[in-house]
Amino acid sequence: DPIRARQQYDAYCAECHGRDGHGDGxxxxxxxxxxxxxxxxxxxxxxxxxxMIDVIRDGGYANGMSPDMPAWRYALGxxxxxGLVQRIRRFCxxxxxxxxxxRAALAAYRAHGISH
Numbered sequence: 360d361p362i363r364a365r366q367q368y369d370a371y372c373a374e375c376h377g378r379d380g381h382g383d384g385x386x387x388x389x390x391x392x393x394x395x396x397x398x399x400x401x402x403x404x405x406x407x408x409x410x411m412i413d414v415i416r417d418g419g420y421a422n423g424m425s426p427d428m429p430a431w432r433y434a435l436g437x438x439x440x441x442g443l444v445q446r447i448r449r450f451c452x453x454x455x456x457x458x459x460x461x462r463a464a465l466a467a468y469r470a471h472g473i474s475h
Contacts, residue, residue, distance in 0.1 A: 364442035371431060372443065380450035392425035397450035404451075411444045 380397035419428030
């Protein structure tokens with residue numbers, strides 16, 4: 360549900376990543392590591408959907424990334440996390456051009472035990 364994903368992005372992500380995903384949210388300047396700019400298509404194309412799912416679910420530190428990125432596993436369900444990944448991908452205008460492996464990872468994740 361795109362509306363729910365937008366609401367959750369605004370609630371959980373925009374504070375750091377900014378409303379438009381540029382890594383310029385109100386708390387971006389106080390982070391140890393600048394939040395990722397989701398509209399940077401070249402950089403985002405190198406990150407698989409599965410990696411994004413893992414980072415949102417388990418946090419940055421658990422995935423070798425910024426410890427400033429919290430784990431949302433207890434606040435968001437699997438479907439919500441997938442919705443956020445889809446929302447984040449929309450910040451890059453070329454998201455439809457992402458390589459098939461990125462799209463395949465998301466499809467595989469959905470096929471394995473996603474609760475509704």
